[in-house]
Amino acid sequence: MSNKILSVRGLSRIHGEQCPLCISSTGPEHDTNICPHCGSVVAAHDVSFDLYRGEILGIIGESGSGKSSTVKMLYFDDMPTAGNATFYDADARHDMFALNAAQQRSMRNKRFGMVYQNPHLGLNFQISAGGNIAERLLMSDLKHYGEIRTRAGDLLARTEVARQRMDQNPKTFSGGMQQRVQIAKALATQPPLLFLDEVTTGLDLSVQAAILDLILEIQHELGTAMIVVTHDLGVIRLLAGRTLVMKHGRVIESGLTDQILEDPQHAYTQRLVASAL
Amino acid sequence: MNAHYELPLEDAGYSFGFLDEYAKKEVRRCILKAIAIPGYQTPYASREMPMGRGFGTGGLQLTLSLIGADDTLKVIDQGSDDSVNAVNLRQFVQLTCPGVEVTEKTQEATLIQSRHRIPEKALTEQQILVLQVPYPDALVVVEPSEARRKVMHGEADYSRLLVKLYEDVVRFDEITISHRYPTRINGHYVIDPSPIPRWDVPRLHQSPALVLLGAGREKKIYAVPPYTLAEPLVFDDIAFRVEDFRDAYGQRIACRCCGSTVSFLEELIDDAGRVSHQCSDSAYCEEQQETIRAGKQA
Numbered sequence: 001m002s003n004k005i006l007s008v009r010g011l012s013r014i015h016g017e018q019c020p021l022c023i024s025s026t027g028p029e030h031d032t033n034i035c036p037h038c039g040s041v042v043a044a045h046d047v048s049f050d051l052y053r054g055e056i057l058g059i060i061g062e063s064g065s066g067k068s069s070t071v072k073m074l075y076f077d078d079m080p081t082a083g084n085a086t087f088y089d090a091d092a093r094h095d096m097f098a099l100n101a102a103q104q105r106s107m108r109n110k111r112f113g114m115v116y117q118n119p120h121l122g123l124n125f126q127i128s129a130g131g132n133i134a135e136r137l138l139m140s141d142l143k144h145y146g147e148i149r150t151r152a153g154d155l156l157a158r159t160e161v162a163r164q165r166m167d168q169n170p171k172t173f174s175g176g177m178q179q180r181v182q183i184a185k186a187l188a189t190q191p192p193l194l195f196l197d198e199v200t201t202g203l204d205l206s207v208q209a210a211i212l213d214l215i216l217e218i219q220h221e222l223g224t225a226m227i228v229v230t231h232d233l234g235v236i237r238l239l240a241g242r243t244l245v246m247k248h249g250r251v252i253e254s255g256l257t258d259q260i261l262e263d264p265q266h267a268y269t270q271r272l273v274a275s276a277l
Numbered sequence: 278m279n280a281h282y283e284l285p286l287e288d289a290g291y292s293f294g295f296l297d298e299y300a301k302k303e304v305r306r307c308i309l310k311a312i313a314i315p316g317y318q319t320p321y322a323s324r325e326m327p328m329g330r331g332f333g334t335g336g337l338q339l340t341l342s343l344i345g346a347d348d349t350l351k352v353i354d355q356g357s358d359d360s361v362n363a364v365n366l367r368q369f370v371q372l373t374c375p376g377v378e379v380t381e382k383t384q385e386a387t388l389i390q391s392r393h394r395i396p397e398k399a400l401t402e403q404q405i406l407v408l409q410v411p412y413p414d415a416l417v418v419v420e421p422s423e424a425r426r427k428v429m430h431g432e433a434d435y436s437r438l439l440v441k442l443y444e445d446v447v448r449f450d451e452i453t454i455s456h457r458y459p460t461r462i463n464g465h466y467v468i469d470p471s472p473i474p475r476w477d478v479p480r481l482h483q484s485p486a487l488v489l490l491g492a493g494r495e496k497k498i499y500a501v502p503p504y505t506l507a508e509p510l511v512f513d514d515i516a517f518r519v520e521d522f523r524d525a526y527g528q529r530i531a532c533r534c535c536g537s538t539v540s541f542l543e544e545l546i547d548d549a550g551r552v553s554h555q556c557s558d559s560a561y562c563e564e565q566q567e568t569i570r571a572g573k574q575a
Contacts, residue, residue, distance in 0.1 A: 102432040127444050134443045138436040145446060145512040167447050 058240025113186030316462030334493030
């Protein structure tokens, strides 16, 4: 498929010493992700999906269901114990976990963007907001000070952070503004793929709405493909075209978001949808 | 050190240069590796020296493993041959390396050990400059973990150092690093060129003399081999600048002793609060003064 951007097959992450019984004795049907035989934690197992250009894929599930683990592996924050992922760049395809560390770093800095739930993970609070964006631009080998200033200013303006605050420390910003700076930072290199990990959790409703609007606008303008991790059904409904539902490290249901929300098949999804109403 | 103190050569069997031959061999091997990988911080087994770490033990071990009986040594501390650190190290070498000549004249020396300065006089291919290093890793200001710093060096990932420069320019309109200016060697590794002023950094670039840097406490040796690229980290549109010794009227300040207007100056403030300037390199200053005296007599 020419339009595919990411193809994930059988992605697994098990923490701890594994035993042959780990997989068969964990999962939603056993209601646990801790192996009773060896105590290993099966954070994610056999996660497979495809993502197409400009598409937003939602991953929903309760805390500890493996949704963040999945995204962390794709952003090289963590390495999988099994499985593979292929990233289809403009004219090349990359087997992501076969790349060496420098190639992974370069892909992460230039082709991917990540927005964390906690701005402390995504931003450096020792330096100014502009410096945070400059960091990403410098990582992608742009070394012209004037151009860095202009681009950082434009990005902040785009994410509705006043240019005058560019040289201030993000410590002095509100939670919503910090999140906007994070989005600006993630977008600095115009990546074709963006990971959003619980970006609106902990923000008040009007700010949430504004951030979600911003994300949709970016998707329309730049055609950025995104993976949105959340436990908020409202976010999924608004943003995602397709959704994966995860529980205890497994994907239990996947399909069009409308379909999942209107006609959930798995008992857990049914409960999830019912509880949101 | 007490100049009259004699090492118990007979009893302890100290070899030439204080260090035993195995220690010298190990240091020399590390030197070769450091030269082969320009700018790479080669770890070595820094020996205990009869002086505290931080007093130039790294540089001294390099000097002692390189020096031979036919060498002429110059030791400088902040440009001066007469300051305590330089005098002590020189006396130690004289004590432990019989037959070695010492000098204060830059052009006469084959081996120069220096703390925080590169001599004003251009070095030649026949000379080796040894610099004492307190902090060998330029990345230490942005990354506390050495394991991660090693990965960053390996991948030549110096963007966070540039972020520091960016923040400087944003806040002060110029890069405020006065010494230990991060310098990229041979297009890959960025080194901490020891606390030499910015003034001296361009002299590492394509230097005819071999420059060796030794950190005793941090147990690292690295090198700027002769005729190697040494480029200070800068932005494409902001040029690297050395110290500016101009007064309020834009006039270049001259040394109060020799009148030189091309040397690195030190600012001195006397008891009355008067400010004057003097060459930091004392050997250079004296030579200039001698030339002037000779000119007057003639």
